[in-house]
Amino acid sequence: MSTTAFQQVLHEQRSALLTAWINHVAALGDQHGSHEHALDALLRSLFDDILGILERQPTATLTLEHEESLTLALRQLVGEQARHGSSASTCVNVVLTLKHLVSAQLVTAAEVTLAEMSWLEQVFEQLTLLTVTAFVAIRERQITQQSLSLLELSTPVLRLWHRILLLPLVGVIDTVRARQITESLLEAIARYEARVTILDLTGVPVLDTSVAQHLMKTIDAARLLGTRVVMTGISPEGAQTLTKLGIRFADVISRATLRAGIAEALLLVGQQIAPLEGKRG
Amino acid sequence: MRMSELPPAQIPLHETADVVTARRAARELCEQLGFGKADQTRLATAVSELTRNVIQYANHGECVIENRSTATHRCIWVQVRDQGAGIANLEQALTDGYSTSGGLGAGLPGTRRLVDQFHIESTPQGTCITIVLTKPL
Ligand SMILES: Nc1ncnc2c1ncn2[C@@H]1O[C@H](COP(=O)(O)OP(=O)(O)OP(=O)(O)O)[C@@H](O)[C@H]1O
Ligand SMILES: [Mg+2]
Numbered sequence: 001m002s003t004t005a006f007q008q009v010l011h012e013q014r015s016a017l018l019t020a021w022i023n024h025v026a027a028l029g030d031q032h033g034s035h036e037h038a039l040d041a042l043l044r045s046l047f048d049d050i051l052g053i054l055e056r057q058p059t060a061t062l063t064l065e066h067e068e069s070l071t072l073a074l075r076q077l078v079g080e081q082a083r084h085g086s087s088a089s090t091c092v093n094v095v096l097t098l099k100h101l102v103s104a105q106l107v108t109a110a111e112v113t114l115a116e117m118s119w120l121e122q123v124f125e126q127l128t129l130l131t132v133t134a135f136v137a138i139r140e141r142q143i144t145q146q147s148l149s150l151l152e153l154s155t156p157v158l159r160l161w162h163r164i165l166l167l168p169l170v171g172v173i174d175t176v177r178a179r180q181i182t183e184s185l186l187e188a189i190a191r192y193e194a195r196v197t198i199l200d201l202t203g204v205p206v207l208d209t210s211v212a213q214h215l216m217k218t219i220d221a222a223r224l225l226g227t228r229v230v231m232t233g234i235s236p237e238g239a240q241t242l243t244k245l246g247i248r249f250a251d252v253i254s255r256a257t258l259r260a261g262i263a264e265a266l267l268l269v270g271q272q273i274a275p276l277e278g279k280r281g
Numbered sequence: 282m283r284m285s286e287l288p289p290a291q292i293p294l295h296e297t298a299d300v301v302t303a304r305r306a307a308r309e310l311c312e313q314l315g316f317g318k319a320d321q322t323r324l325a326t327a328v329s330e331l332t333r334n335v336i337q338y339a340n341h342g343e344c345v346i347e348n349r350s351t352a353t354h355r356c357i358w359v360q361v362r363d364q365g366a367g368i369a370n371l372e373q374a375l376t377d378g379y380s381t382s383g384g385l386g387a388g389l390p391g392t393r394r395l396v397d398q399f400h401i402e403s404t405p406q407g408t409c410i411t412i413v414l415t416k417p418l
Contacts, residue, residue, distance in 0.1 A: 172301060206304060206322075208329040209387040237322035244323065245391030246377050 005111035007055050013105050017098075018047050024097045028090060039080065046073040050098065050127065058119035064126045071130060078134040082142075088135045095131050099124040155181045157188040163195040164265045165227075170203030178214035182221055189225045196265040197222050200258050202233030212247045219252060228253065228268055232261035289347040294335045294363070303344040304329040307359060310346055314355045316416060323395040324357060324414050330388040331361040331410050337382065339365020339408065349413075356415045364407035371403060 003011070010017075022043055049070035053062075064070060078091050102120065106112050155177070158166040165188055169181070189197065199219070204211065219229045231254045234242070242248075255261040266272050290310070292303045308325040316324075328344065335342040342363025349356040368374045375393060380386035393399040398413035 174297060206325055206329050208326050208333070209385045209391060210329075210333060212387075213385050235318075235322070237319040240319060241322050241326045241395065244394045245326070245387050246394075247385065247387060247391075 004113075004116065005109055006106065006113070006116040009105050009109045009112070010051055010055055010102070014051065017051075017101055017105065018044065020101050021047060021098050024101070025094050028093055028097070039077075042073055042077050042080065046070065046077060047098070049073060050123070053123055054102070054120065058115060058122075062122055062126055064130050074127070074130055075134045075138075078131055079138055082135060082138045088132060091131050091135050092128055095124065095127045155184055157184050159188070159192055160198065160262065161266065161269070161271070163193060163269050164262075165189065165192065165194045165197045166200065166262075167197060168200045168203065171205070173204060173211045173214055175214070178218065182218045185218060186221055186225060189222060189227050194227045196230060196268045197227045198230045198232060198258070198261045198265050200233045200261070201231065201238075202258065204233075207234065207238045207242055209245055209247065212242065212245070212249075216249065219249065223251070230255060230261045230265050230268075232256070232258045289345055292332075292344045292346070294332050294342045294344055294361075295340075297333070297336055299344075300329055300332045300336060303332045303346075303361075306346055307357070310348060310357055311414070314348060314350060314357065316355060316357075316414065320414060320416065324359070324412075327392045327395045327412055328359060328361070330392045331359075331412070334388055335361060335363045335365070335408075339363035342407075350418075352418075354415050354417055356413060358411070358413050360409065360411045362407065362409040367405045367408050368401075368403040371401060375401075 022040055025039070025043060049067065053064075053067065053070070074095075077094065081091050081094070099120070103117075106117065106120070156168070158168070160166040165185070167181070167185055171177075173181070185197065188194065199215070201207070201215075222229055229252050231249065231252050234254065234256070236256075253264055255264055263273065290306045292299060292306060294300070294303065304325040307328040308321045311321040311324050328346075332342075332344050335344075340363075342361065342365070345360045345362075347358045349358045373379050375390050376386070377390045378386040389401075392410075392412065396412040397415050398411070400411040402409045
């Protein structure tokens, strides 16, 4: 198979194109010295893969998903950019910059066919698509991770006393959070050999049947590990509503305030809070 | 009073976050109209039950909250409706402990006990539940 003008240009301008691309990309974002090396290496590898595809015989359909080395490098590049706070358009610009550089070389060369130009379009269309997809995937992962860590932050299990745990629940309790709460509680019960767990509901806005069922499951699991559960912070209105709904927490000690709950918990482990004797006399 | 001129709130129900929006709106109107804490809580809970059912069993629907106060009564009217598959046996669904999803089965019967008026209509084309809270001025 003979070399076309298109392939000829790509071949001759290869190193010039690469250098120009790297410079342009560096100008796009103000990359700091430290990541530059890693970025260059990535761009180099990506460049080789992209040119490899451009040099191929054009085909009607092109899917880049099977180009493993290319997709990997592109994902890495986008990941790198996203980590440094670049926007999706910056990532796309990195790819489009190379397209512009290549087109600029091609228009000056004679004998490049329309078919070849449309191949260039096709390849870069797919590359753009892949870049955007990679960017969205990374963002979504970041968001999931952030909300997971928020979940963890919002359900601290506190060790209140020897063998007494306090679980202050705040906010909306849905299926995901309920599972997370149960997991961290069970882990803490086992670790501290807890005998009593205080479940404080002061910060739970609505005690409906779904929340109640989640709590029941948490309580059941806690009891299986051998701890008593003391529930606190249910408002009088909340208690009334629960009764109307027909919900009873079996085998649970309930106290109106956290303070009364703590006193009860201490009693259960055979301790109590008492004034210092003899100090006043 | 200006309060009675407030436009009805129409809250689309598509995801669980909308349940929170709906019950918050119900609680706020309740408070604005001078209902007490207990009333606010029972209405918010009732709206929570009905809207969660919509998300859970019909995927989407809407919740309309209206101030229907008169010269002698404060009154909040709430309608929660969807175009899901409906409830085949209403009597069963309103029985304590009946659930097709492994729930407590307390949502519908509990809501009926929580509010002052409760009306339910369900066909294979959808479900429409109306609840009312009233209190003499
Ligand atoms: N909007 C609806 N569309 C279709 N089916 C519904 C709808 N609402 C309730 N149902 C049916 O009625 C049953 C009883 O509802 P109910 O709210 O009382 O209990 P539940 O949702 O199963 O459990 P929970 O106690 O958590 O509310 C449901 O299991 C479901 O089969
Ligand atoms: Mg329900």
